[in-house]
Amino acid sequence: MKKLAVVLVIVIALVFGSLFLVVSSGLDVGHAQQSQSLQVHTSSTPGSSVMGLPAITPHIQVTSSLTSSSTPSPTYSLDDAIHYVTTHPMPDALITGSKPVIVKAVFLSSQEVSKLMKGESTGVPNGTLLCYIELQGTFTFSGGSGTPVIYHTGVEVFDAYTGNLLIAGGQ
Amino acid sequence: MLQQKVSSLAGLRAGIALILTTSLLLFLWTPSISAQSRQAQTSNVVAYTCGDLHTNHCYATMYWPGSMQGEKTDIRIEPITCGCNGFLNAELWVQSSSGCSPNCWVEAGIKNETGYGYTFYFWADQRPGQGYYNHYMNSIDQGDIGHSTTFYIFKIGTNTWQVSKTLAGVNGCTALCSASWTNYSTNNSMAANYITLGDELAGSSGASSPNIHFTYNYWYNGSWHPQGSGNPGAELVGSGLVPPPDDPPFAYWVNGQVGGPTGGDLVTYCC
Numbered sequence: 001m002k003k004l005a006v007v008l009v010i011v012i013a014l015v016f017g018s019l020f021l022v023v024s025s026g027l028d029v030g031h032a033q034q035s036q037s038l039q040v041h042t043s044s045t046p047g048s049s050v051m052g053l054p055a056i057t058p059h060i061q062v063t064s065s066l067t068s069s070s071t072p073s074p075t076y077s078l079d080d081a082i083h084y085v086t087t088h089p090m091p092d093a094l095i096t097g098s099k100p101v102i103v104k105a106v107f108l109s110s111q112e113v114s115k116l117m118k119g120e121s122t123g124v125p126n127g128t129l130l131c132y133i134e135l136q137g138t139f140t141f142s143g144g145s146g147t148p149v150i151y152h153t154g155v156e157v158f159d160a161y162t163g164n165l166l167i168a169g170g171q
Numbered sequence: 172m173l174q175q176k177v178s179s180l181a182g183l184r185a186g187i188a189l190i191l192t193t194s195l196l197l198f199l200w201t202p203s204i205s206a207q208s209r210q211a212q213t214s215n216v217v218a219y220t221c222g223d224l225h226t227n228h229c230y231a232t233m234y235w236p237g238s239m240q241g242e243k244t245d246i247r248i249e250p251i252t253c254g255c256n257g258f259l260n261a262e263l264w265v266q267s268s269s270g271c272s273p274n275c276w277v278e279a280g281i282k283n284e285t286g287y288g289y290t291f292y293f294w295a296d297q298r299p300g301q302g303y304y305n306h307y308m309n310s311i312d313q314g315d316i317g318h319s320t321t322f323y324i325f326k327i328g329t330n331t332w333q334v335s336k337t338l339a340g341v342n343g344c345t346a347l348c349s350a351s352w353t354n355y356s357t358n359n360s361m362a363a364n365y366i367t368l369g370d371e372l373a374g375s376s377g378a379s380s381p382n383i384h385f386t387y388n389y390w391y392n393g394s395w396h397p398q399g400s401g402n403p404g405a406e407l408v409g410s411g412l413v414p415p416p417d418d419p420p421f422a423y424w425v426n427g428q429v430g431g432p433t434g435g436d437l438v439t440y441c442c
Contacts, residue, residue: 048348051352091307092224092284117304120298120302120304123352123354140226141225142373146228147274151302165307166307167304168304168305170302171304
């Protein structure tokens with residue numbers, strides 16, 4: 001009878017211990033998932049269908065009449081874009097020599113931007129309004145096999161509506 | 172009365188036994204927690220020598236020489252962390268060493284880079300005489316994680332290469348998935364003569380990723396063919412190949428099987 005009681009106590013302890021482990025593990029998993037979620041999608045990251053890296057903060061309200069047009073006006077000014085480019089390094093580019101100089105800053109259609117980039121596709125429809133910034137300087141990018149490529153014209157292209165950086169490179 | 176005493180004594184014994192057994196279980200469990208914590212801490216401070224954002228990067232890649240017109244692969248999406256001073260990519264390249272200096276390529280994959288703090292899709296091209304452009308696409312979404320995304324890079328016209336990211340047919344994302352997209356590398360006359368896929372690491376510390384699987388690896392010459400070991404010169408290339416363990420990032424073929432009937436399963440991880 002006494003032995004039976006001891007066995008019963010051990011079984012209960014194991015059951016409670018297992019429950020404790022399961023609950024604890026569950027909390028860990030929940031925590032991990034939450035962390036992962038935060039890392040993947042925070043308020044500062046773009047939505048999964050929004051293209052580009054967050055860059056220029058839109059602050060000009062687009063009026064209802066403009067939103068109905070096929071090419072809405074930009075939500076920021078060229079000065080905003082110039083300020084952003086001069087205060088943020090171009091992603092993935094090593095700048096050597098003197099500080100790059102902005103030689104062109106303009107809002108253009110995607111089709112016109114593509115022409116300025118020697119036929120490079122912008123990835124958005126031809127009529128989409130973009131902000132094109134061209135710089136002169138020395139820009140080094142990592143090459144496909146580790147050999148760097150160097151260009152003296154740098155380009156950054158932003159979505160005129162979201163302000164996101166869509167393209168950066170050199171030619 | 173005596174019966175009551177005996178009963179309460181038995182209850183007390185049971186309580187003590189319960190506490191002791193639970194303590195024993197907790198004692199056995201605690202070292203594994205500590206070990207995991209130590210491992211996590213250690214992984215945060217792994218240092219490596221992979222140049223900076225722009226040069227002297229480290230690679231753990233599979234190299235497939237030979238003329239072709241494209242490739243596709245399924246990358247199982249995992250979050251790449253980068254409390255780092257560089258970046259970590261998992262991607263595929265279609266490249267040309269012919270008529271380009273130093274080379275031309277179209278690449279696509281996932282990336283996390285210093286200053287951004289999340290994993291995003293990207294593609295880029297270096298066209299013969301036309302410049303280098305990096306296209307920043309969408310972020311990975313919760314539903315993408317642990318599921319495969321198919322990346323295509325293949326020639327569809329005289330000077331045009333299609334670059335796509337889409338749901339994989341096997342283990343593809345089913346809910347909370349990021350948007351698929353198709354872009355084009357235009358005005359690109361490169362004559363592709365080698366394929367690479369794997370990881371690229373830049374910087375000196377702070378980047379990491381769990382195992383990322385590259386499956387259903389196919390090359391294209393008008394139709395799709397699974398990658399195999401029969402291609403002369405095909406080899407793992409980089410500083411972090413396993414075995415033997417070396418510097419990050421790391422890459423290996425599951426079961427040592429290079430390619431196979433469905434293109435094999437290349438695994439990369441860091442750091």
